[in-house]
Each structure stands twice: as structure tokens, then as C-alpha cells.
Amino acid sequence: MNSSSNEDQIRLLVDNWAQAVRDGDMEAVLKGHMDNIVMFDVPPPLQFNGMKEYKETWELFFQYSPGGEGSFELVDLNITAGSEIAFGHALLKIGGSKIPQCRLTLGFQKIDGAWFIAHEHHSAPSTN
């Protein structure tokens, strides 16, 4: 029985995901995501649909990321949680990237008592 708040459960999900990214641990990165995830990523294309395409974004990321501390850090993570649906946003520092200053928005859904990531939007401001 988990007595922690919805927000606490979501923060743990997000913290574990970000740690998995820093660790380059693909299995742990994919964990806790909805099969029909819609992702907007920093590089093109406009949209990625489903876990197969989601995984491919991380295969590309891991080719260039140095990994470890500072390689994928969420700053000012803010979670707004209801009992079934939640969203969150943070700034994202991506060490070793050509585009180190990014933004992240997440959509969450609770299914059978567990929170899942249903949507991710990663971006950087456009400079052109």
C-alpha cells in the first residue's frame, strides 16, 4: 500500500526516469510510459507516436550524450496533480548538447493505482 501523495508518486516516477536517462539505461527510461505516448522532441520531426518511436528518440540521444551527472537535469520541476490526471513542467539542462537549455512539459495518467507518462514535450527556444 502506497500512502504517498499523487504528487510524490509522480515526482518519484520523473526522478527515476531522469536518472535512467543519465545512466543510459534504456529499459528504465521506457518504464512507466503509456504505449500510445505522444512525444514532441527537441530535434525533428514534429511528433513521435507510440513507444517504438519514443525509444528511437533515446537511441539518438544516447549516441551524443556523455551521460552521468549534469547530462540530463530537471530544474524547477512543478507538478499539478489531480486524482487521475496530472501535468508538470521543468527546465532541462542537457550537458554536452549543442542545445543545453531546454524546457520539458509532461502529461500523466493514473491507471489501476499507478501513474504513467502519457505525453512529453521537450523543446528549446527557436533562434532563427
Added chain:
Amino acid sequence: MNSSSNEDQIRLLVDNWAQAVRDGDMEAVLKGHMDNIVMFDVPPPLQFNGMKEYKETWELFFQYSPGGEGSFELVDLNITAGSEIAFGHALLKIGGSKIPQCRLTLGFQKIDGAWFIAHEHHSAPSTN
């Protein structure tokens, strides 16, 4: 008494907002937003906080937008709504812009029976 579903109420809020953008109607654009909105926009900086800064993003937008049909069109708007919190995402076609193909994620909060936009994330994929 409004008997429409949470999703229907949110779609109406978003449709009215997008129409207000096309109309260049600032007062209607600002309506239905939380005072402490956090916005990630297409141009820099990384983050805008609160309605004063939010309004400034639209003052800039209206300098360049031709307005009217096609100037700010949401495509494939998807809403995931709970009873108190919701999020949504769409593709965004911005006619007349240097960056016509964008993505939009929205966070919503219901307060005293009415839905408000609490968070907006507008972006384009990075091409550099």
C-alpha cells in the same frame, strides 16, 4: 448549469482562445488563464512567468501575424481530462510565420467549476 463534459468545456476554452488569437483580440486571448501561468514560447527566453509576461508574448506575435483564417490553427487537439486537472496537446500551424510548423501542450486546472489554462508550451523542432 453547464452539463457538458470536462473535455467539452476545455475544448470550448481552447477553441475560443485560438479564435481570439486569429482575431487579434488581446482581451479574449488573456481570458481563462491562471494569473501564475508558466509559458514556454517559440522565441526566447526559456520561460515566461505570470500574465504580464504572457501578454507580452502576444504583443510580439501580433506585430508579425497576418491574423485571420490559417494564422493560428490547432490540428489534432487531444485532451486528457480528469475532474480537476487536465492536459492537452496539438500541432499548431502558424500562417505567415518564419516557423509555421509548431507544437502545443496545455495544462488546465478547474477552479470553482470553471477550467483555466495554467501552463502553455509552444515550440518548434530545433534545426541547428
